[in-house]
Amino acid sequence: GGIVGVLVIGFQRAAFSNEAGVGSAAIAHSTAKTNHPPSEGFVALLEPFIDTVVVCTLTALVLIFTGMHEVEGMAGAQLTSDAFGSQISWFPYVLALAVFLFAFSTMISWSYYGMRAWTYLFGKSKKSEMVYKMLFLVFVVIGASVSLGAVLDFSDMMILAMSFPNIIGLYIMSGEVKSDLGTYWKKLKKNELFKKQITAKE
Numbered sequence: 001g002g003i004v005g006v007l008v009i010g011f012q013r014a015a016f017s018n019e020a021g022v023g024s025a026a027i028a029h030s031t032a033k034t035n036h037p038p039s040e041g042f043v044a045l046l047e048p049f050i051d052t053v054v055v056c057t058l059t060a061l062v063l064i065f066t067g068m069h070e071v072e073g074m075a076g077a078q079l080t081s082d083a084f085g086s087q088i089s090w091f092p093y094v095l096a097l098a099v100f101l102f103a104f105s106t107m108i109s110w111s112y113y114g115m116r117a118w119t120y121l122f123g124k125s126k127k128s129e130m131v132y133k134m135l136f137l138v139f140v141v142i143g144a145s146v147s148l149g150a151v152l153d154f155s156d157m158m159i160l161a162m163s164f165p166n167i168i169g170l171y172i173m174s175g176e177v178k179s180d181l182g183t184y185w186k187k188l189k190k191n192e193l194f195k196k197q198i199t200a201k202e
Contacts, residue, residue, distance in 0.1 A: 018048040022159055023166035027113050036193060038184040076148070111136050 019025050025044060032040050059080060063069045068083040077099050084091040111133075118132040143151055170177075187193050 018051045019159075020048045020052075021167055021170075022162050023169075024110075024113050024162065027116050028109065036184055036187075038181050041181075107140065 029040050029044050034040050063083050066083045066086050068079055081092040081095050122128050
């Protein structure tokens, strides 16, 4: 409870929201076509900032200013919907659409992450991919059937299971990342990056 409880819940939801340190976003960013990996890293840095610092902070301010944070018996999307609805009558419909699109896009992105991990472990073949797709659909049905608390608890455990080895790997490879970033900054200061791009286009 109190400040410690808020911090614990904040850390849990932050990891669930922006996936910082989990390693899953790297799967998507690795597919980007770029000559300079650090530039893609800067793009990746924007995600936690916009998602958590901007969007979540604005949502929290709305809850506080409308006084909905003091209402008992509500949480999550319902609390946010009532807070915005108290000032803008039609906003709950917009939020409902946003939640639906978020859930749908999340299923697509995590199915892709899972497929990459599955093919890495079991090889790439039509039969193997079909097995994964069937398992994924089964878990979608299970996730939609069980209580929200159980889903969040399971998600928190899985995120922790991914974060721990990933963060260790980040520390091990930090020297290589620092070296690549240093090289990138040197080329950027000398304007060599843009010269190569212009030459390639010509």
